[in-house]
Amino acid sequence: MTAQLIDGVALSKQVRTEVAQRAAALTAKGVKPGLAVVLVGDNQASQVYVRNKVKACEDAGLHSVLEKYEATMSEADLLARVEALNNDPAIHGILVQLPLPKHIDDHKVIEAISPEKDVDGFHVASAGALMVGEKGFKACTPYGCMKMLESIGMKDLKGKHAVVIGRSNIVGKPMAMMLLQANATVTVCHSGTADLGAMTRQADVVVAAVGKRNVLTADMVKPGAVVIDVGMNRNDEGKLCGDVDFDGVKEVAGWITPVPGGVGPMTITMLLVNTLESAERAAS
Ligand SMILES: Nc1nc(=O)c2c([nH]1)NC[C@@H]1CN(c3ccc(C(=O)N[C@@H](CCC(=O)O)C(=O)O)cc3)C=[N+]21
Structure with missing residues (x-):
């Protein structure tokens, strides 16, 4: 193995310690950062993710509310819940877990969340x-990838x-924007790309976010090169693996992120960061 590991668990621990300190300071001033997680239906994977998010909040001293609803919940009822959370001063971040049941338009629900709480x-x-480079919440997964790059001295990608x-x-689109913001020259590849390998072989940084195993081979x-793996797949033995x-x-890369233990934990960490920052903004 030539590559060094970018450990998402270790980096998360570091960042979450900072979050906990700032959350405690804010709580002492009377504003406890609060996240609402809304889960509709009984998707198995979602249940696990959502539990992890709530636990991460507790560990960092954030207030969290988990709202679980039946898969048959109407879109109108969900929109009403989002509106109530928009108006709840104890809640600084709202996360509606995706995917939603088919009869609910996820775009409509996401647009109903107040941008001030869109963690x-x-x-x-x-x-x-x-x-356009203005202040706003950054999508947690690409934001976590940028933190991982920063952690290996690659904050500026000039x-x-x-x-x-x-x-x-x-993931893909906001990732490209964040890399651009960090001064990288960015290429976005996808299912319509003619020769993926010809593109990736030129890359100093590769981010794989497709949702298919073995998209990137040696x-x-x-x-x-630095290789960041956003994928979450199961292999033939049912084990979690990336793209x-x-x-x-x-054996070829200089740095690589593992799955599990890479981007996944960082996604949750950046959710905590966004929620904390939302609360800090609300308090100031
Ligand atoms: N509104 C919304 N926001 C999301 O951020 C969101 C979502 N919906 N829907 C589902 C996806 C998936 N997602 C994950 C986050 C962390 C891990 C994670 O921590 N994974 C661990 C392993 C977990 C395991 O063992 O299964 C790891 O990679 O080490 C996984 C998946 C957030 N998502």
Whole structure:
């Protein structure tokens, strides 16, 4: 193995300690940061993620509320709950867990969240703010990836070429914008890209965010490159794995993030950071 590991658990611990200190200071001033997590339906994976988020809040001294609803909940009822949370002064962040049941329009629900409480960074106003370099909540997963780069001395990416694989609204697109903001030269690849390997072999930083195993293999990586794996898949044995062929790529890359223990924990960490900052803004 030539690559060094970027440990998302260790980095999370560091950042969450800071969050806990700032949350305690704010609480002492009478404002306890609060996150509301809304879960509709009984998606197994969602139950686990949501529990992890609530536990992370508790550990950092944030107030959290978990609202669970039946899969049959109407869209109108969900929109009414979001509106109530928008108006609840004890709540500084609102997260509506995706995916939502099919009869509910997720776009409509996300747009109903007040941008001041959109700690997921999914609202059009948050995406727009990122696009034009204004203040707004950054989507937690790409934000966590940027923190990981910062942790290895790559806060400024001037002169570096970053290749993002994937163009989703929640990871690929905001990731590209954040890398651009950090002065990288950015290429976004996707299912319509003719020769993915030709692109990734030029990259100093590769971010894989497709949701498919082995999208990035050793032959596609420039020696010494930084490889960030956003994927969350199951292999044939049912084990959690990313989009990157970790065993192959770790022999070529300079740095690599593991799955599990990489981007996932950082996503939750940045959710705490956003919630804390929302509360700090509300208190000032
Ligand atoms: N409104 C909304 N916001 C989200 O941020 C959101 C969402 N909906 N829907 C689902 C996805 C998924 N997601 C994860 C976050 C952390 C881990 C995580 O911590 N994973 C651990 C392992 C967990 C395990 O063992 O299963 C790791 O990678 O080490 C996973 C998945 C947030 N999501």
